[in-house]
Amino acid sequence: MPSDASLPPRPSDNDKARRLAWLVLNAALIALALWVLREFIAPMVWAGVITIALWPLLLRLNRPQYGRHGTTVIAFVVTLVVGLFITLPFLIIFGQAMHEAHDMMAWIKNTEANGIALPELVTRLPFGAQIAGWWQANLARPLVQSPAVQGLHGTTVVTMSRQFGVLAVRSVIHFGFMLLTLFVLLQTGPRLADQSLQAVGRFFGLPGAQLAATMAAAVRGTVTGLVVVGLGEGFIIGLAYAFANVPHAGAIGLLTAVAAMLPFCAPLVFGATALWLFTQGETAGAVGVLVTGAIVVFVAEHFVRPLLIGSATRLPFLLVLFSILGGAQTFGLLGLFVGPALMTVLVVLWRDATQQPL
Numbered sequence: 001m002p003s004d005a006s007l008p009p010r011p012s013d014n015d016k017a018r019r020l021a022w023l024v025l026n027a028a029l030i031a032l033a034l035w036v037l038r039e040f041i042a043p044m045v046w047a048g049v050i051t052i053a054l055w056p057l058l059l060r061l062n063r064p065q066y067g068r069h070g071t072t073v074i075a076f077v078v079t080l081v082v083g084l085f086i087t088l089p090f091l092i093i094f095g096q097a098m099h100e101a102h103d104m105m106a107w108i109k110n111t112e113a114n115g116i117a118l119p120e121l122v123t124r125l126p127f128g129a130q131i132a133g134w135w136q137a138n139l140a141r142p143l144v145q146s147p148a149v150q151g152l153h154g155t156t157v158v159t160m161s162r163q164f165g166v167l168a169v170r171s172v173i174h175f176g177f178m179l180l181t182l183f184v185l186l187q188t189g190p191r192l193a194d195q196s197l198q199a200v201g202r203f204f205g206l207p208g209a210q211l212a213a214t215m216a217a218a219v220r221g222t223v224t225g226l227v228v229v230g231l232g233e234g235f236i237i238g239l240a241y242a243f244a245n246v247p248h249a250g251a252i253g254l255l256t257a258v259a260a261m262l263p264f265c266a267p268l269v270f271g272a273t274a275l276w277l278f279t280q281g282e283t284a285g286a287v288g289v290l291v292t293g294a295i296v297v298f299v300a301e302h303f304v305r306p307l308l309i310g311s312a313t314r315l316p317f318l319l320v321l322f323s324i325l326g327g328a329q330t331f332g333l334l335g336l337f338v339g340p341a342l343m344t345v346l347v348v349l350w351r352d353a354t355q356q357p358l
Helices: 015-038 039-061 064-099 103-114 120-124 128-138 156-187 189-243 249-260 266-279 283-313 319-355
Strands: none
Touching: 039 064, 039 156, 039 189, 039 319, 064 156, 064 249, 103 283, 156 283, 189 249, 189 283, 189 319, 249 266, 266 283, 283 319
């Protein structure tokens, strides 16, 4: 039997109380810090997502001989390119809208005075009689007399406009803070990455560091899948716009590409475009846009995007689809990236558990 002197000393009740108090204090301070930063957590997470997506490019651009000033220049240029990539489509669309503002106002005034004529094809559609009846009662007559338009009270419109303005200003402010955070992350990227890996390895060991790397790969693959597939959808549907002689087909195709980066949002754009073609009597063009858009979105959302994301995350098709949709429903736009990352962690843990001997 070993003597009492050879045994390690047992922690006293005072030591346990101090450790517990220390853990409680750390948790309280972390919670307080997160509460203070609550308005800026989303911009910081967005900057982190973009940094992870651009990490391989950043490693190629950064060279030790460039020094600190070279790293700063690279971070500034990359941040500027990201800012332009995000804002340029909206600026182009806004510029086109302002250029056509006169014609748009004339069309709105004519619609208010005369209504929107019922397209012939509507009567041939399923439930065409019901649709035609509603159209005649609400859209084919002067809109100032339309029950649907009269249901929009002035106070409701003012309130919605005010809320939209507040949301727009808040989004611009958050976008500015996101770019600022992105610049700092890109500037201190290698050092911050080493420190993060050391911290994860210290607290969670080698499996934790490997899991963090897997989550980063999942985020990177999700960004690639969303952006690449969105641009492809916008390009192909934009060709349909051009064949249908849609005015400013390039700008609308760009808007479609931006919407297509979000799952199942492209139909909002090409559906509205097809509806406009219907109102102009361009039935063949409207059908062509609808059919092309539906096929492209179906193939892209159900096959191409899950394939791209699944190849990077090693997730099955259904898990990729459910993680994107479920993440978006739970966390908003950030959930598009958080969902696949969390699902990847779950799959990795499951594989590790099933490989362990019973």
